[in-house]
Amino acid sequence: MKRLLGFLLAGAVFGLCLVGLAVAGVPPGPTNEDCLGCHSDKGLTKEVKGKQVLLYADEAVLKASVHGGLQCTGCHAGIKEIPHAEKLPPVSCVACHGNVAGKFIRSIHGRKDGPQLDCQNCHGTHAVKRAAQLGMVVCESCHQPIVQRYQASVHGKAVAEGVKEAAQCRDCHGTIHEILSQEDPGAPTSRAKMAETCARCHADRALIEKRKIPIPQAFQLYQKSVHGLAVAAGKPAATCNNCHNSHQILRANDPTSTVYRENIPKMCGSCHGQETKVYLESIHGTAMRQGFTKSPVCTDCHGEHSISGVQDPNSRVSVTQVTKTCASCHQALEINEKYGLSSNRVATYQDSFHGLAARGGNLTAANCSSCHGFHNVRPSSDPKSSISKNNLAATCGKCHPGASENFARGAVHVAVTQKDAPILYYARAFYLLLILGTIGGMVAHNGLDFLKKLRREYHRRGGGAAITADAYAAPVAETPRFYLRMSAFERWQHVLLTLSFITLVYTGFALKFPESWPFAWLAALEKGSAWRALIHRGAAVVMIAACVLHLFYLPTRRGRRFLVDMLPRLSDIQEVTQNIGYLLGLRAAPPRFDRFSYIEKAEYWGLVWGSVIMTATGFALWFETDTLKLLPLRALDVATLIHYYEAWLAALAILVWHFYFVIFNPDVYPMNWTWLTGKISEEMLRHEHPREYEQMGEPEESEPDASEPSPDVGEPEPPDRG
Numbered sequence: 001m002k003r004l005l006g007f008l009l010a011g012a013v014f015g016l017c018l019v020g021l022a023v024a025g026v027p028p029g030p031t032n033e034d035c036l037g038c039h040s041d042k043g044l045t046k047e048v049k050g051k052q053v054l055l056y057a058d059e060a061v062l063k064a065s066v067h068g069g070l071q072c073t074g075c076h077a078g079i080k081e082i083p084h085a086e087k088l089p090p091v092s093c094v095a096c097h098g099n100v101a102g103k104f105i106r107s108i109h110g111r112k113d114g115p116q117l118d119c120q121n122c123h124g125t126h127a128v129k130r131a132a133q134l135g136m137v138v139c140e141s142c143h144q145p146i147v148q149r150y151q152a153s154v155h156g157k158a159v160a161e162g163v164k165e166a167a168q169c170r171d172c173h174g175t176i177h178e179i180l181s182q183e184d185p186g187a188p189t190s191r192a193k194m195a196e197t198c199a200r201c202h203a204d205r206a207l208i209e210k211r212k213i214p215i216p217q218a219f220q221l222y223q224k225s226v227h228g229l230a231v232a233a234g235k236p237a238a239t240c241n242n243c244h245n246s247h248q249i250l251r252a253n254d255p256t257s258t259v260y261r262e263n264i265p266k267m268c269g270s271c272h273g274q275e276t277k278v279y280l281e282s283i284h285g286t287a288m289r290q291g292f293t294k295s296p297v298c299t300d301c302h303g304e305h306s307i308s309g310v311q312d313p314n315s316r317v318s319v320t321q322v323t324k325t326c327a328s329c330h331q332a333l334e335i336n337e338k339y340g341l342s343s344n345r346v347a348t349y350q351d352s353f354h355g356l357a358a359r360g361g362n363l364t365a366a367n368c369s370s371c372h373g374f375h376n377v378r379p380s381s382d383p384k385s386s387i388s389k390n391n392l393a394a395t396c397g398k399c400h401p402g403a404s405e406n407f408a409r410g411a412v413h414v415a416v417t418q419k420d421a422p423i424l425y426y427a428r429a430f431y432l433l434l435i436l437g438t439i440g441g442m443v444a445h446n447g448l449d450f451l452k453k454l455r456r457e458y459h460r461r462g463g464g465a466a467i468t469a470d471a472y473a474a475p476v477a478e479t480p481r482f483y484l485r486m487s488a489f490e491r492w493q494h495v496l497l498t499l500s501f502i503t504l505v506y507t508g509f510a511l512k513f514p515e516s517w518p519f520a521w522l523a524a525l526e527k528g529s530a531w532r533a534l535i536h537r538g539a540a541v542v543m544i545a546a547c548v549l550h551l552f553y554l555p556t557r558r559g560r561r562f563l564v565d566m567l568p569r570l571s572d573i574q575e576v577t578q579n580i581g582y583l584l585g586l587r588a589a590p591p592r593f594d595r596f597s598y599i600e601k602a603e604y605w606g607l608v609w610g611s612v613i614m615t616a617t618g619f620a621l622w623f624e625t626d627t628l629k630l631l632p633l634r635a636l637d638v639a640t641l642i643h644y645y646e647a648w649l650a651a652l653a654i655l656v657w658h659f660y661f662v663i664f665n666p667d668v669y670p671m672n673w674t675w676l677t678g679k680i681s682e683e684m685l686r687h688e689h690p691r692e693y694e695q696m697g698e699p700e701e702s703e704p705d706a707s708e709p710s711p712d713v714g715e716p717e718p719p720d721r722g
Contacts (some may be wrong), residue, residue, distance in 0.1 A: 030073060030079055030082045038083075039056060040059065061126050064127070077092070091120075104177045107177060107179050135168075136150075138176075152248055153247060155167045167201060173189055191237075194239040194240050195228065198219065199219040202219050218305045222305045224308075225305060226308055238271055242271070262293070264298050278375040279298070282376050283378055284296050294338065300325075302316060302317060320363065322367050323358060323368050331346045344415050349413060352413075352414070357533075360523045361524070371396075371412070387412070392407060393407050400628075401625070406632045409633050412633075414637050421637070423638060424634075427638060427641055428645065435645065439652045442657045446656065446660045448583035450665075452582070454666065483685055483696060488678065489549075489553060490553070490562075493553065494675055496543070496545065497607075501650075501654070504647075512644065547611055565596050566605075579598075593691060594692050597689075602657075603653075603657060603658055610650045614650070617640075617643040620635075667684075
């Protein structure tokens with residue numbers, strides 16, 4: 001065994017010696033100097049496929065390249081001696097750069113279905129430079145037109161000015177060996193990745209502030225837009241380069257920029273061709289083409305990066321926002337003056353029923369685009385316009401089926417001026433004077449009444465000399481006695497009227513002032529104005545029902561007596577003058593009122609008048625389509641105005657007149673409880689209605705059963721008071 005191991009060891013040593021001798025005997029390969037002995041000749045050429053190929057190698061270039069420390073034979077394999085064989089193996093960079101080669105063959109430049117470039121196409125042959133040294137020169141060799149467009153762009157100019165952060169080819173397309181086709185989903189320039197690629201700079205807060213990049217939230221806004229959401233979902237939609245171009249990105253104030261104001265319709269039209277065609281024929285598109293640069297373009301209505309779908313409540317063109325979008329131009333003083341546009345279009349719409357309903361949250365109320373259209377906005381003089389006289393009925397008919405030609409008879413945007421709408425102008429003037437005179441008179445009357453009673457209380461509590469005894473000082477029985485003043489049926493009428501009236505006033509003013517704090521919560525409910533309208537109309541039905549009950553009540557025995565006692569008489573005028581004289585201190589005692597004074601009569605007949613007016617105008621507005629089948633549009637405008645100002649008159653009258661006498665009047669404060677109990681004390685009866693008290697017999701505290709079927713329910717009729 002030892003002998004065998006000895007023979008093997010000796011053989012191994014002998015073999016190594018032979019190899020060493022063989023290697024030592026091989027002459028060394030050619031050096032760079034050997035190669036340059038021939039290749040330093042500038043005229044050295046070789047014919048390849050019928051073309052002369054220059055074989056000259058510049059020694060200085062070789063030494064300055066990244067491969068300057070290598071021997072020629074390191075790349076040109078197969079050269080053992082000089083002169084070498086005519087045909088040599090092709091240079092293979094993979095021998096040293098295998099890791100890069102694996103990436104390159106997957107790139108657009110290395111793929112079999114691509115241009116299949118060699119390393120030398122970009123890096124050169126002998127003057128090989130690092131990627132950072134190559135710059136755009138290497139790209140320009142193949143992509144000259146694209147590079148020229150880039151150089152004219154905002155990025156290219158910044159690079160030329162020495163801005164290191166400015167985007168270059170590799171910043172968008174990726175590293176030189178890994179450039180992918182934009183059709184590749186993983187490419188940084190693909191539709192799915194394009195916004196993220198741009199965001200590397202345009203979402204970098206520090207860079208944005210340093211370079212003062214406009215629209216700092218561009219990427220974030222785009223992500224939430226209809227385009228960004230579609231791209232994120234894998235659907236075809238516009239991304240950054242679709243609007244801003246790919247290489248020749250220019251500032252928005254450059255007339256050749258795709259996002260220059262006058263070029264925006266064309267840019268958007270690359271995807272939205274039909275919409276752009278319609279827009280260019282509209283009044284806005286025509287004005288823009290004629291040089292009216294303030295005329296709106298796509299981005300004025302839809303936004304720029306934050307474009308949202310029409311169904312998005314926050315979209316500028318949604319039903320809740322489109323009026324504000326239109327108002328941004330049509331309410332601008334500069335634009336209206338410059339182009340001679342009417343300055344009240346927005347205000348007149350907002351004050352209309354449609355505008356008020358929209359302000360209150362109604363999503364179905366007509367807005368600007370409902371009547372004027374979206375992209376095809378045309379003047380009313382254009383026969384193709386949706387608001388021309390021949391088309392207006394059809395336009396209104398979209399929301400009001402069966403709309404007749406009466407819809408077109410009258411102005412839509414009604415300005416209540418003497419020139420534009422004289423009927424409305426004088427009707428409003430009449431109501432303003434009526435409200436001012438009526439409510440002003442009530443305030444003065446009740447103010448005098450309050451001061452008189454305040455003075456009386458002051459003296460009664462020892463603040464001065466006692467006032468001469470009058471009707472107020474009449475003796476009162478030790479045991480309080482009560483008389484029936486309102487039957488159960490009368491009180492039910494009053495309750496229904498009270499609840500419905502208050503509800504009508506509140507929901508009515510909620511329509512007119514939806515943004516005000518007392519009504520904002522109602523508008524904030526689901527489909528705000530729909531709820532408001534439902535409650536308002538429900539209250540109207542209840543109020544009408546109360547009126548109908550009152551009509552059934554009047555033929556009864558008690559109702560007939562009520563009506564007779566409530567009729568105006570000449571004596572009422574005398575009582576007015578007497579009471580004013582008393583309140584002013586010109587009379588020692590007040591007038592002796594009967595069952596109903598002029599105060600209650602004025603209130604009752606005002607209620608009758610108001611109920612008729614409000615019911616008539618309310619039904620006209622409720623069933624506007626049927627109304628306009630019979631009457632022109634201006635009639636509905638008059639009904640709207642009367643309904644509104646009559647509501648003010650009624651609300652103020654109740655607040656100033658009725659509430660004072662039943663709540664704030666010092667004689668009854670904090671409340672006259674008759675409307676709940678139906679009874680009036682002997683003291684108050686003698687105090688408020690002395691003539692009625694004198695004609696009354698013993699107190700009647702019971703009341704008729706309201707459930708009796710007879711319409712003549714009521715207490716026995718008191719003696720005739722002639």
